[in-house]
Amino acid sequence: xxxxxxxxxxxxxxxxxxTSAGGLDSGEIQWKCEKxxxxxxxxxxxEKGKELSQAGYKTIAIAIYEGDAREAEAPVFRFVGLLPxxxxxxxxxxxxxxSLHHANISVKxxxxxxxxxxxxxxxxxxxxxxxxxxxxxxTTANEQQKKELIWQxxxxxxxxxxxKREVVMTLRNDFGVVTGMTGDGVNDAPAxxxxxxxxxxxxxTDAAKNAADLILTEPGLGPIYGAVLESRRIFARVKSxxxxxxxxxxxxxxxxxxxxxxxxxxxxxxxxxxxxxxxDISMIPVAYDNAQxxxxxxxxxxxxxxxxxxxxGIVHTSLALIVFFVIERNDPLNGNFSLEMCTRETRGxxxxxxxxxxxxxxxxxxxxxxxxxxxPSKYLVxxxxxxxxxxxxxxxxxxxxxxxxxxxxxxxxxxxxVVVDAAKVLFKSEIINxxxxxxxxGDGLIEAEKDMTEAxxxxxxxxxxxxxxxxxxxxxxxxxxVEVVETKKSFFGHFFGGLRHVNVSNYGFIRHRHSLGAPSSxxxxxxxxxxxxxxxxx
Numbered sequence: 001x002x003x004x005x006x007x008x009x010x011x012x013x014x015x016x017x018x019t020s021a022g023g024l025d026s027g028e029i030q031w032k033c034e035k036x037x038x039x040x041x042x043x044x045x046x047e048k049g050k051e052l053s054q055a056g057y058k059t060i061a062i063a064i065y066e067g068d069a070r071e072a073e074a075p076v077f078r079f080v081g082l083l084p085x086x087x088x089x090x091x092x093x094x095x096x097x098x099s100l101h102h103a104n105i106s107v108k109x110x111x112x113x114x115x116x117x118x119x120x121x122x123x124x125x126x127x128x129x130x131x132x133x134x135x136x137x138x139t140t141a142n143e144q145q146k147k148e149l150i151w152q153x154x155x156x157x158x159x160x161x162x163x164k165r166e167v168v169m170t171l172r173n174d175f176g177v178v179t180g181m182t183g184d185g186v187n188d189a190p191a192x193x194x195x196x197x198x199x200x201x202x203x204x205t206d207a208a209k210n211a212a213d214l215i216l217t218e219p220g221l222g223p224i225y226g227a228v229l230e231s232r233r234i235f236a237r238v239k240s241x242x243x244x245x246x247x248x249x250x251x252x253x254x255x256x257x258x259x260x261x262x263x264x265x266x267x268x269x270x271x272x273x274x275x276x277x278x279x280d281i282s283m284i285p286v287a288y289d290n291a292q293x294x295x296x297x298x299x300x301x302x303x304x305x306x307x308x309x310x311x312x313g314i315v316h317t318s319l320a321l322i323v324f325f326v327i328e329r330n331d332p333l334n335g336n337f338s339l340e341m342c343t344r345e346t347r348g349x350x351x352x353x354x355x356x357x358x359x360x361x362x363x364x365x366x367x368x369x370x371x372x373x374x375x376p377s378k379y380l381v382x383x384x385x386x387x388x389x390x391x392x393x394x395x396x397x398x399x400x401x402x403x404x405x406x407x408x409x410x411x412x413x414x415x416x417x418v419v420v421d422a423a424k425v426l427f428k429s430e431i432i433n434x435x436x437x438x439x440x441x442g443d444g445l446i447e448a449e450k451d452m453t454e455a456x457x458x459x460x461x462x463x464x465x466x467x468x469x470x471x472x473x474x475x476x477x478x479x480x481x482v483e484v485v486e487t488k489k490s491f492f493g494h495f496f497g498g499l500r501h502v503n504v505s506n507y508g509f510i511r512h513r514h515s516l517g518a519p520s521s522x523x524x525x526x527x528x529x530x531x532x533x534x535x536x537x538x
Contacts, residue, residue, distance in 0.1 A: 007069040008062065009077060013049055016061035017042070017079065029069050033079040048082060056120035057084035058113060094125045095445035096221040101126075101460065102446050103228055104296050104467040109155030110164050110191075118157035126448050127154050128457050134159030137166060147174050154461075164191035172196060176472040182221065183208050199224060226443060229293040236291035236366075239298065241283065243309045244365040248279060248358045250313025255320045255354060263328075265342035271351045274394075279358050282387040285379035289366060292374050295438035297471055304434045311427050312365060312420065316357055319416045324350065336405060348399025349409065355391035356413040359384045364421040368428055368436030371421050 063077040181195035184204035192198035200212035
């Protein structure tokens with residue numbers, strides 16, 4: 001009111017008390033507060049700051065100088081107090097983290113806030129309290145201890161951008177787990193680019209968006225959980241189609257071959273082509289099937305995929321051959337089926353049986369449990385039944401298969417389908433240990449248990465980490481080396497150029513390409529190793 005000048009300073013408490021704390025800076029004004037040298041005052045200030053940080057508050061200090069501090073030679077400020085600020089997590093953060101935990105995805109918090117603030121935030125969002133300062137990463141000399149610290153920690157506080165990147169690189173390269181990273185600032189860009197799945201949240205800077213693989217356009221972290229569920233459903237669709245396609249091929253090749261070799265009866269080649277064409281067209285709706293998201297990530301293990309495919313193919317082939325040769329020997333169809341005579345109706349009967357067997361198989365191959373526990377999409381059902389109806393008409397009108405025999409084919413295939421589906425569940429759960437486990441129902445976020453104790457959280461964490469260990473990519477599968485070397489001149493070498501020596505490597509899921517030498521007119525061939533890096537389902 002009297003027109004006098006007042007200079008106000010606010011910022012980090014240590015810097016406001018003494019601007020030389022942590023080293024001189026480039027500020028225009030340098031100062032100390034009145035009580036900067038009093039131990040009692042500094043202890044009380046530190047204790048109050050600690051108390052506020054434990055309650056989840058971030059604090060800034062405020063000091064004033066009566067007059068224009070820019071004109072004073074050595075201004076002495078008067079400390080006014082600490083200003084607590086709280087930045088509570090979003091409402092959906094705790095739900096999202098609990099949902100990700102339910103999907104066996106562990107979450108680590110990496111923040112620049114004080115350790116006490118980080119622990120309080122972790123408590124509010126359902127994370128554990130094993131939070132370490134970022135300095136622990138930088139000062140741990142033993143590499144193995146550092147890796148173990150990163151693996152076991154629930155988060156890190158007061159970190160530098162390099163700390164974030166090191167955490168990500170350690171998890172993905174040293175432990176072999178698929179790692180995602182969320183961030184919004186320039187400081188997060190190095191870690192976002194290092195992660196397999198970098199996620200820039202809504203409102204992120206351009207640097208973060210450019211470094212990320214996914215960009216959220218809605219506030220909050222909830223869309224991440226939705227992306228996890230959808231990715232697992234996509235993987236389930238791809239997996240079911242791969243299993244089905246291999247199994248159907250085995251069924252057709254083995255059945256038709258064995259029938260020809262044993263009895264000499266060959267199905268018309270035009271029918272075989274039509275069967276393959278109808279089968280391919282009818283499977284298009286698999287891309288829109290109602291796939292299920294599992295609580296455990298499904299791993300792309302080729303061995304188990306092949307085993308399941310061979311199971312379907314061989315069991316269905318065995319049942320088909322039993323049906324054909326039992327009918328041939330016992331003649332329950334009153335002479336309408338004869339492999340020896342290989343009549344037109346016999347060929348139509350075999351063809352129609354294989355049509356239904358391959359079509360019905362998808363309903364069992366698409367799920368890891370009993371077929372009735374997961375309803376297929378209406379488009380897939382309509383496609384399969386439509387193809388079966390077309391097969392019935394072709395068999396009846398073009399190959400003179402009687403109506404009663406068409407009914408018998410339907411009945412035998414339904415029985416075979418139920419038998420194979422029941423055997424599939426036993427085979428996957430007891431023999432190859434490939435049961436799908438718990439299914440996540442719906443897309444909504446999952447509420448956390450009430451009164452969750454630290455001991456319960458630790459037990460669940462150990463269980464999740466057990467799943468992580470099962471899904472770890474072996475070291476030998478983290479390499480992808482391809483070497484292209486110069487070969488001798490050939491006729492084509494005069495017309496097509498190539499590289500004299502190219503080395504392409506992929507270690508720790510990070511691709512490096514080194515081109516050696518100058519372009520050459522010689523042709524190139526590939527040599528060396530090519531080990532594909534596997535990723536578990538997100």
